[in-house]
Amino acid sequence: MILLDGKKTAADIKEEISLEVRDLKNNGKKTPHLAAVIVGNDGASITYVNAKVKACERVGFESSLIRLPEETTEEELLNEIAVLNVDNNIDGFIVQLPLPKHINEQKILMAVDPDKDVDGFHPTNVGKMALNLPTFISATPFGILELLDRYNVETSGKHVVVLGRSHIVGSPMSILLSQKRKIGNATVTMCHSRTQNLKDITLQADIIVAAIGIPEFVKADMVKDNVTIIDVGITRVGDTSKKNGYRLIGDVDFNEVSKKAAYITPVPGGVGPMTIAMLLKNTLLACERKS
Template sequence: MTNVLDGNAVGDRIREELRGCIDTLDGEGVTPGLATVLMSEDPASETYVSMKQRACEDLGIESIHREIDPDAPAEELFETVESLNDDPEVHGILVQMPVPDHVDKRTVLRSIDPEKDVDGFHPENVGRLVAGDARFKPCTPHGIQKLLEAADVDTEGKEAVVVGRSDIVGKPMANLLIQKAPGGNATTTVCHSRTDDLGAKTREADIVVAAAGYPELVDGSMIAEGATVIDVGVNRVDADNEKGYELVGDVEFESAKERAEVITPVPGGVGPMTITMLLYNTVKAAGIQADVPVDLP
């Protein structure tokens, strides 16, 4: 019987364990603080920020929010980030992407203090991840590691294929899988939109992480019997229902489920873990900045 991983359940367990860390910090007079910065009128971005704020409040993390007019000069965003960098009550900073076209995304990422970069995208933190000395692991790949751990999926010596090469998921996921560390030691192949005969690669894999951003790109015929399939994709496709659309992953779930031993659904799989690991990184950042040891889950 296929094990369909419940990201909400795994995330809830980790959040409960984080409460002990927050209590430890509270005993030292420290309340973890996460600042979100929104420079967009995109409804999806507004929803994501609201979800993160609610998650913080539920766990006892101080939520600080800054909104900037999308038509404002780029300098207004950078000045906001600088003020948050200087604020000792703020331990983590997240600038919600995308930002307007007149704002350079890479400059935004570089402007965040690396010790407050709880997304893990600052070049310094990327370099530390690649070097095997991560300060903050990017939230989605780290969440996937936690899901694999919860399902007792051992990555050591396994063949892993990551479909997608984004800076947010594909590249850091591949780096974590090859690390000489728990949750790593896998022989890892990175595939993408220009990979010739993608199915030939994925059928050789014990673990497939689909993060290409293409609806149902990977189907059951591309999965080895007994494989572990992690679906990162969240794609809106037309549907004959009240909303007029439905959310599907990068994996065609029903056919892949017939062959996989472990699989994540969409929604309810990887998604809840991303926000959970953002909270994890914020608590870790607070411990680092306050010099208070915390026993992270």
């Protein structure tokens, strides 16, 4: 069993990006600039955005953090986005989700300039991704592709089962892995809450992408020997033995499934660290497109 180490791979990618940024600066070119907008005081969102800011510092990016109060109106947020859209100093920006309930998330995401949408959520970029055209691929699917590539996991001709159909992970992964690309050319089955005989399907899978949001949903009796497991899930569960009172677990029963797997991502330390690394990669791409 080989562990797909997202923490190490993400660190390698950040080091590669930092070298590219150094070259840009040495050649008198623009330093990439990523901005993040956060509305309210959601603890997980604040932690995640702060991690993005630190990652920018590490690779030599400029970064801006725009914090808005919980009571910010939809119109005020749209105005903030309009300013970022025309700010030539900012190459890419993200609006941290979730937003307060009084703000329409889809309306906000639609307002972001597709050329600065480094999260890859705008319909223009989703459409380009579906057509296999150059675009920003959203960070989590992009990170999964990169992990598979760097560990030389063969996908061509393989049967991939994707558990979950979210717009952030499940749907794009099913499209990307079926496309004619280096990490692709797979036969993909997408499963969800209405799928019948799920175990029969997962037992056929050479690769399983678990993004269903149910802790330890995938059990050892649901997978065949030498399967590749990409565990996207992350859930906090109480654990009094831990200093912080909880531990993180994925959508896969790691202890049992890992005994049958050829490759598997850990939780934490698998897909999660790759997400920020690929956000940085998209920002670098956005900057290079403008030069």
